[in-house]
Amino acid sequence: MVYIAAAGWTNWSGSVVATPATLLRPTSEGELARAIAAADKVRVAGAGHSFMPLCDTAGLLISLDDMPGELTISADRTRATASAGWSLKRLTAALWDEGLSLPNQGDVNPQSLAGSIATGTHGTGRTLGSLSTLVRSFRLILADGSIVAASPAENPELFEAQRLSLGLFGVAVEIEFDVIPAFHLEERIEKRRFDEIAECFDDLAAGHRHVEFWWFPHADSVILKTLDLVDPCDPPRQRSDMSEKGFRRMCDIGAAVPMLVPYLQRSAMKAPMRGRRKGPAHVIFPSDRTVRFEEMEYELPEANGMAALKEVVGWIRKKRLPVSFPFEYRTVAGDDIWLSPMNAGPCASISMHQYAKMPWRGMFAEAEAVLRAHGGRPHWAKRHTLTRDDVDALYPLAERFRAVRRAHDPGGKFLNAHLAELFA
Structure with missing residues (x-):
């Protein structure tokens, strides 16, 4: 070894x-x-x-990057099994070669399959859940080195907790998950006024398979993105939804002179903005995101989402805070996973980003209080300040989750300092 x-x-x-x-x-x-x-x-x-x-x-x-593994497909072609350490990029390309797709993805794809599931990673779509909702079974190595299967039929309590596990029960080596026939998407991007989008967002969410928007907090317009099914076609020449060259320059100027951030955002959003791509779903879903940032994301009851976003942006404008990145607003279907922030029903997802070269802690903490007040719960992999008491208040099954953890890892081998504060 x-x-x-x-x-x-x-x-x-x-x-x-x-x-x-x-x-x-x-x-x-x-x-x-x-x-x-x-x-x-x-x-x-x-x-x-x-x-x-x-x-x-x-x-x-x-x-797990060097672990061997192969993609296997069920006889009815509704499920696939893959190595837990595979990246989403590798996985979705392999599925495509078999004529299959994941039902949904987020807008980047370097994450590992296991990591995405363990943290509740999701894309957008009112009727589409997180990647964790797709899982049907796990093959796990526990703290003592033993290898077990976990599914609704075998070790069902472990399976339920492992669906969003934060890596607390063992190391996943194989995961079985739902797949669907391969499909193609058309992406459309356009600039619209925020007030208009806020008024008609319910109709947009009902009328498109995927819809989301980005809102620079000091501008009055948003960048609207929709994805819808389209007939089979070749991959697009452009492999990303938007170029980052001008945005990177804007972030660097803002980092050097923070007081210019509001002006830079208003100026950038005056430019014409329209785009269209279509191609295989696994090519259209992800885009290049190379400008480094820090992120906080909260999932809120869908009915509260727009009001929470308006309040946070209003606070940023009032204080003229140099938040360089736009807010991202999406929808996600509800689920029944013990520790999922979407387990109370359909959610609006609000992501707040800040350029990695600029301060973010104080801004995130104040914005988090607003999002919590609107019924929000954080994405586990994004910045948050939850305490153990907060976890218990937000998740009625938190202690059941801890009991399963103690049963399978009594010595706390998979705990670190951060996770021990919440789940020991």
């Missing part, structure tokens, strides 16, 4: 730095199981797209 001395690990934005004692890139299930059994503390790192310290550990940090 080969361990690699770990010089340090950082997440995508650079704000989370882990200093594990060792880093392991196993190449077999047996090697992985022996390493887990021998370790005192274990966490697994995916693509680093979590903004909370979920991967932080002073013990063993595992990367």
Whole structure:
């Protein structure tokens, strides 16, 4: 078994730095199981797209990038099984080769399959749930190195908790999930006034398979994006929804002179803005997002979403805060997952971003209070300040979740400092 001395690990934005004692890139299930059994503390790192310290550990940090695995399809072609460490990019391309697709995706695809499911990653669509809702079974390595299956029929309590697990029960090595026949999408982007979109958003959400918008808080117009089914066609030449060149320049100017941020946003939104692409769904869903940022995301009852967004933006304008990134507003279907922020019903999803080179903590904390007041619950991988008492108040099944964790990891091997505060 080969361990690699770990010089340090950082997440995508650079704000989370882990200093594990060792880093392991196993190449077999047996090697992985022996390493887990021998370790005192274990966490697994995916693509680093979590903004909370979920991967932080002073013990063993595992990367599943070198694990073997293949895609298998059920006889009725409604389910697939893949290696948990595969990136969404690799997975969706392999599914496409089989004539299949995930029902939905977010707007980036480097995340691992296991990491996306463990944190409740989602796309947009009023009738479409998170990736966690697609899962039908797991193959897990537990703290003692034993390998178990978890499904509604086998270890059902473990399965229910593992659907959004934060990596607290074991290391997933294979995941079975729902798939649908491959489909194509047409993407349309246009500039619209916020007041107009706020008035008709319910109709837009009902009339399109996917709809979302981005709103620079100091501008009066939004960037509206819709995705709808289209007849089969070739991949587009443009592999991203929008160019980031001008936006990166605007962020750098704003970081150097924060007082210019409101002016820069209003000026940028005066430009014409219209785009159209169509192609395979797994090509159209993701886009390049290379301008580094920090993010907080809250899921709110859908009826409260627009009012919460207006209140947060109003507060930013009143204080002329230099929030460089636009807010992202989406819809997500409700689910029945114990620790899912969408388990109370259909949600509006509000994401607040800040350029990674600029301060964000104070702004996020104040905005979080507004979103909480409107019934919001945070995305587990995005910035939040929940305490154990908050978790208990927001999630009636939180203690049941903890009981399953204690039963399968009584020594707390998969806990780190952040997660121990909430789930020990």
